[in-house]
Amino acid sequence: MGEHDLFQKIGFIGLGLIGGSIAKKIHTLYPDVTIIATAGHQKTITEAYGEHLISNQNLCEIKDFYDCDYIFLCTPVKRNIEYLRQLKGNIKNGCIITDVGSVKTDIHEEVTALAMEDCFIGGHPMAGSEKTGLKNANEYLLENAYYILTPTTKTSPERLEEFRSLVTQLGAVALVLDYHLHDYATAAISHLPHIIAYSLVNLVKKSDDADETMKTIAAGGFKDLTRIASSSPVMWQNICQSNSEQIVRLIDAYEEMLEKTKHDILSSDADALLQDFQSAKDYRDSIAITNKGPIKEIYELYLDLLDEAGGIATVATILASNHLSIKNIGIIHNREFEDGVLRLEMYDRISLDAAVQLLRKHHYTIYER
Numbered sequence: 158m159g160e161h162d163l164f165q166k167i168g169f170i171g172l173g174l175i176g177g178s179i180a181k182k183i184h185t186l187y188p189d190v191t192i193i194a195t196a197g198h199q200k201t202i203t204e205a206y207g208e209h210l211i212s213n214q215n216l217c218e219i220k221d222f223y224d225c226d227y228i229f230l231c232t233p234v235k236r237n238i239e240y241l242r243q244l245k246g247n248i249k250n251g252c253i254i255t256d257v258g259s260v261k262t263d264i265h266e267e268v269t270a271l272a273m274e275d276c277f278i279g280g281h282p283m284a285g286s287e288k289t290g291l292k293n294a295n296e297y298l299l300e301n302a303y304y305i306l307t308p309t310t311k312t313s314p315e316r317l318e319e320f321r322s323l324v325t326q327l328g329a330v331a332l333v334l335d336y337h338l339h340d341y342a343t344a345a346i347s348h349l350p351h352i353i354a355y356s357l358v359n360l361v362k363k364s365d366d367a368d369e370t371m372k373t374i375a376a377g378g379f380k381d382l383t384r385i386a387s388s389s390p391v392m393w394q395n396i397c398q399s400n401s402e403q404i405v406r407l408i409d410a411y412e413e414m415l416e417k418t419k420h421d422i423l424s425s426d427a428d429a430l431l432q433d434f435q436s437a438k439d440y441r442d443s444i445a446i447t448n449k450g451p452i453k454e455i456y457e458l459y460l461d462l463l464d465e466a467g468g469i470a471t472v473a474t475i476l477a478s479n480h481l482s483i484k485n486i487g488i489i490h491n492r493e494f495e496d497g498v499l500r501l502e503m504y505d506r507i508s509l510d511a512a513v514q515l516l517r518k519h520h521y522t523i524y525e526r
C-alpha cells in the first residue's frame with residue numbers, strides 16, 4: 158500500500174499563491190487524488206477546473222468538504238478562523254484540518270475553544286513572495302523551504318508523522334514548533350520587516366517632491382528592503398490583527414534601537430555607530446555562510462551564443478521583452494564547455510522554463526544541467 162493511499166480527497170479553502178501552489182504539487186505527485194476547492198471568486202475555481210487541478214466547477218459549500226481526508230485553510234488568517242468554525246461537526250472521522258496562515262496562536266486558541274484539537278495541526282510554509290493569486294502559484298514554491306508544524310496537545314504522534322510525511326513529499330523541510338514561539342519568531346523575521354518596509358515606502362512617498370526625485374533615483378538598497386511592501390494588503394491587515402501582541406512587542410524593541418541610533422548620531426558617537434554596523438554585518442554575513450537550512454536551488458541554463466556582434470545584448474533583450482529578469486549572467490569556459498558558453502541564472506523555476514522555451518524558439522542551443 159503506497160503512502161498516499163492514506164488520502165483520497167483533499168480540500169482547499171482559498172486557492173491563491175499558497176493554496177494553489179500546494180494543490181499543484183499534490184496534483185503532480187498524486188494525479189488520482191481528488192482535489193476540491195473554494196475561493197473568494199468563481200474565476201479562480203473556473204481557472205483551476207480548466208487546468209484540471211480541481212474536480213469542482215463552482216464554488217464549494219462547507220458540506221462539500223465532509224469526505225475530505227485533509228482540508229487546507231489558505232485564506233487570510235482571520236478568515237481561516239471563520240472557516241474553522243464552520244467546519245466543526247462537518248468533517249469525517251480522521252480528517253486532518255490544517256492551515257497555512259502566517260500566525261498560529263489565534264487559530265490554536267479557537268481550535269481549543271471549539272474542542273477540535275484532535276483533528277487540527279497548524280502549518281506555515283516559510284515560502285512565498287509579494288505576489289498573490291492562483292496565477293502566481295507554482296508547484297515548486299515550497300521546494301526546500303521550511304514548513305513549520307504546530308501540533309496541538311492532542312495531536313497523535315501517528316497523525317503528526319503522517320502530515321510531516323506529506324509536507325516532506327511537497328518538497329519542504331518540516332520543523333515542529335510551539336505556536337507561541339512561532340508567533341514571536343515570525344513577528345521578528347517576517348511581520349516587523351513587513352511593517353518596516355511599508356512604513357519606509359510611505360515615508361518616501363510622503364517626503365518626495367512633485368518631480369518624484371526620490372522615486373526616480375531609488376537604488377538597489379531601497380528596492381531590496383521594500384520588495385515585500387508590494388504584498389497583499391488584506392493578508393497583512395489580517396496578520397497584524399492576529400499577531401498584535403508579538404508585533405507590538407517587536408515594534409517597541411525596534412523603536413528602542415532606532416532611538417539609540419538617533420542618539421549615537423546626534424552625539425557623534427563614532428565608536429557606537431561602527432560597533433552596531435559591524436555587529437549587524439557579522440550577523441547578516443553569518444546567515445548566508447553558516448545557515449544549515451535548505452539548499453537553494455539554482456535556476457540556470459547554458460547556451461551557445463550566435464556568432465554575431467551584440468550577441469549577449471540580443472539574448473538579454475529577448476528575455477527582457479518577455480518580462481523575464483536575469484539574476485546572473487556570465488561567460489563560462491571549462492572542460493565541459495571548451496569553446497565557452499553563456500551562463501544565465503534566473504530567479505525561479507517558472508522563469509527558467511520560460512527562458513529555455515523562448516530561447517529555443519529563437520534557435521539558440523540550450524544546455525540544461
Ligand SMILES: NC(=O)C1=CN([C@@H]2O[C@H](COP(=O)(O)OP(=O)(O)OC[C@H]3O[C@@H](n4cnc5c(N)ncnc54)[C@H](O)[C@@H]3O)[C@@H](O)[C@H]2O)C=CC1
Pocket residue numbers: 170171172173174175176195196197198201231232233234236237257258259260281282283284285286287288289290291389392396
Ligand atoms: N504570501 C505569502 O508569501 C505567504 C502567505 N501565507 C499565508 O497563506 C494564506 C494565504 O495567502 P496567499 O495564498 O498568499 O494569498 P492569496 O491572496 O494569493 O490567496 C488567498 C486566497 O483566499 C481566497 N479568499 C479570500 N477571502 C476568502 C473568503 N472569504 N472565502 C473564500 N476564499 C477566500 C482568495 O480568493 C484566494 O484564493 C494567508 O493566511 C497567509 O498569511 C503563508 C506563507 C507565505
Ligand SMILES: O=C(O)C(=O)Cc1ccc(O)cc1
Pocket residue numbers: 258259282283284285286287347385
Ligand atoms: O516575500 C517574501 O520574501 C516573504 O517573506 C513571503 C512570506 C510572507 C508571509 C509569510 O508568512 C511567509 C513568507
